[in-house]
């Protein structure tokens with residue numbers, strides 16, 4: 020049976036000690052009511068919900084799975100009560116627009132709330148996370164009437180959201196989609212086509228499901244410049260074409276779940292193939308500008324999926340550490356630790372300590388990273404000063420693919436290490452570790468594979484602006500005051516990242532394959548350098564703290580030293596691999612694969 024203790028103290032450390040969230044919120048009028056006490060109360064409540072209400076159905080939902088019958092999809096038993104907990108607490112609207120019933124809490128805080136929901140029950144929270152993302156997209160791009168009609172019910176969780184992009188022949192390359200949108204006389208559109216892999220596209224946890232669907236208008240230009248975005252509800256409210264709020268659930272719209280997928284993991288989450296047959300939809304944003312609008316949802320979802328990985332890595336670590344403390348096997352290298360026992364706990368073995376420390380380094384570093392990305396998103400949305408706002412947006416854009424891919428790749432590493440800590444007991448279902456491995460795996464694939472995130476980071480976010488945003492970030496990080504012992508290796512990692520960017524830019528001028536051949540290594544290098552900054556910053560906080568504070572954060576300095584000694588050196592190998600250029604990847608002729 021998996022256990023989970025919400026890491027609220029470490030979250031408070033990331034918010035208030037590492038990033039001084041109170042000072043941040045004091046500067047932003049949108050967060051005038053926020054302070055440390057309120058934020059800690061929010062974290063405590065979310066943690067209680069996660070551990071007591073969400074966790075109990077996580078393992079049973081994997082065994083049971085979602086079920087499909089004649090187009091109806093039934094979520095696993097226990098999900099309705101758990102989802103009610105999310106709904107009643109208003110948790111799906113925590114970061115929503117207060118003008119439409121959202122609570123408008125800072126993202127710096129809500130990313131950590133999300134971490135606990137993802138950790139406790141990833142399967143269940145998938146029904147909620149898509150709802151939050153759909154609401155963000157509607158708030159940013161839909162007209163006032165749609166916002167009034169749909170946002171309050173999405174924030175309340177009465178209705179849920181889904182994102183319908185993928186088609187059988189169109190995944191990464193959305194320019195290939197074939198779903199059509201025919202204009203109707205009343206200003207709505209008839210949507211016809213087939214989508215696959217639609218998370219929460221059909222289920223029985225909410226009264227209505229609001230799909231955001233990518234489709235093409237009859238006169239659309241070819242490729243990704245001809246994609247439009249439509250809001251397509253499962254039930255059309257009785258006055259769907261009129262302005263203003265109304266009673267829900269009057270007319271069933273023209274789409275149906277044709278089947279659900281049988282998957283490696285996240286089995287409690289229903290993933291539908293959806294057939295749209297002249298379903299009535301509303302245009303969101305400008306015609307043919309749908310992909311840009313959808314990116315609002317996808318960017319949110321990418322950060323959220325990164326945090327899904329982080330949450331699952333934390334769940335794995337907590338259970339692995341507990342197991343290591345309790346499992347007696349062998350003796351400490353220096354001789355028996357517990358003379359009265361037949362064997363010592365496996366925690367005495369250096370290799371077990373290595374596995375647990377690597378998980379700690381990536382989860383605690385990841386938590387600080389999530390808080391930092393949340394801080395940038397808050398500044399990008401709420402800072403009055405235009406220059407500062409734009410700079411925060413550029414930095415958030417730069418780091419979004421890193422948050423998605425680095426958090427989830429490291430989460431996969433952590434899940435495997437957590438499973439390995441259990442030995443053979445990690446491989447059997449009983450302890451839940453193999454489920455964590457299977458559930459983390461999807462986070463590297465959906466919302467754009469991690470390979471595609473790396474390409475986005477390298478080609479679009481770094482090369483396109485000639486490395487300016489990256490250089491600005493690296494220079495900011497170089498300016499940080501850190502303990503002496505970390506300064507040289509931190510600067511070496513930041514310099515290696517800058518050199519690698521220059522190297523790839525130079526190579527790209529001669530060879531268009533160069534960015535793609537180095538991008539995965541480059542993103543990992545940048546991720547490690549950013550974590551080096553975060554660990555040095557955390558170490559600085561602990562070093563400067565008074566004795567009482569230091570006692571609260573006992574162990575941070577040891578984990579920082581482990582990160583620097585055992586994990587950061589990988590940057591050297593990554594830089595070497597980047598310097599090798601595209602030839603080793605591109606030399607083998609296609610016909611020899």
Ligand SMILES: Cc1cc2nc3c(=O)[nH]c(=O)nc-3n(C[C@H](O)[C@H](O)[C@H](O)COP(=O)(O)OP(=O)(O)OC[C@H]3O[C@@H](n4cnc5c(N)ncnc54)[C@H](O)[C@@H]3O)c2cc1C
Pocket residue numbers: 181182183184185189190191192215216217218219282290461464465466467468469470471474535
């Ligand atoms: C469980 C699950 C849930 C999902 N939920 C949703 C959902 O709710 N809504 C939705 O719309 N979709 C959803 N998806 C779809 C998911 O986002 C896609 O599967 C994913 O983006 C990859 O697309 P694809 O599977 O078609 O792979 P492909 O695009 O065919 O890619 C195959 C491989 O080629 C690589 N590749 C492709 N193009 C490039 C390129 N230009 N450069 C470098 N490498 C490239 C990829 O990285 C990958 O390794 C879900 C998928 C799954 C499995």
